[in-house]
Amino acid sequence: MFEPILVPESAAIAGWLIALALFIIVEAATVNLVSIWFAVGALAGLITSLFTSDLLYQLLAFALVSAAALAVTKPLVARMRARKPAAVLGLERNIGRRAVVVQPVRPGVPGRVRLDGVDWTAVCDTALEEGGECVVTAVESSTLRVEPAQQPVAAEV
Template identity: 60%
Template sequence: MQIWLVSPLTSILLWSILLAVFVVVEMATVNLVTVWFAVGSLAALISSAFTRSLLVQVVVFLVVTAVALAVSKPFMDKARHMRPAAPVGLERNLGRQATVVQPVRPELPGRVQLDGVDWTAVCETGLAEGDLCIVTGISGTTLRVEPMRQPAHSTEV
C-alpha cells in the first residue's frame, strides 16, 4: 500500500488546487454545481494534515461530498421552488392601481399616474380624470389599463 502514501506537500497542493478549481467553477456558474465538491475538497485538505494516505483522503473527499449533497440538496430545491421570482423592471407595475390625470379614450391615449410618475395610457373603454384603473399590460412606455371595478354597494337596513 506504499503507492497510496504521498508527501504532505503533494496532498496540500492537490486538494488546494481542486478546491480552487471547484470554487472558481461555482463562482462562474452560480447554480450550485460544484459547491459540494468544494466542501469535499476542503475536508480532504484538512484530512491531509492527519494522514499521508491518499486513499484515506479520497474516501474523505467522496464521503463528505456525498453527505453535503444529500443534506443540502433537498433544502436548496425547496428554497428554489418556494416562491416565484419577483417581477423586475416594468413588470412590477402589472396589476397595480393608477390614477387617471388626463382622460383616456378608446381612440386616444391619455395619462395616468403611478407612484408619482406620469405614464401614457391606453384603454378599450373611456376613463375620466380622477378615475382609478388597474395596469394590465405594458408596451414600451405605454401602460394598458382597465377601469377599476368598484365593489358592489350593500344596502343597509
C-alpha cells in the first residue's frame, strides 16, 4: 500500500530541532500566541523520531499534538483575556475628566484648556468661554475634544 519514507535518524532529529527552534523564535518575537502549538507539535515529532525513522509517523505526531495543544489552550487563553479588563493607556485616560478653559474655544476655532496643570489644544462644537469648565470626550492626536461641563443641580431647600 504505502511505502514508508525513511529518514536517517540524525537528519530527522536535526530537522525537528530546527523546526522547534524556529517555532520558539517566532513565538518569542510576537506578542500573541502564534506558533506555540506548533512548537509543542515539533517536540512530539522530535520524540517520535527517536523511536521510528518513518516520516509519516513523525508528521502524524506533529499534526495531532499541534491540534490537541491548540484545542486545549485556545479556550483557556480566551477565558483569561475575557477576565482581564482592557487597559486605558496614554491620553485616553483623560476622557471623562474635567478641564478649565484658558483660551476661548469656538466651533471650528481651537482654543486651550488646562488639565492637571498642562495646557492642551481643544476643540468643541459649541463656544466655551475662558474660565469655564469642560469635559474631555475624546482625544484626537494631541488635541482634546471637549464639551461644556454640566453644572451640578443645587439642592432645593
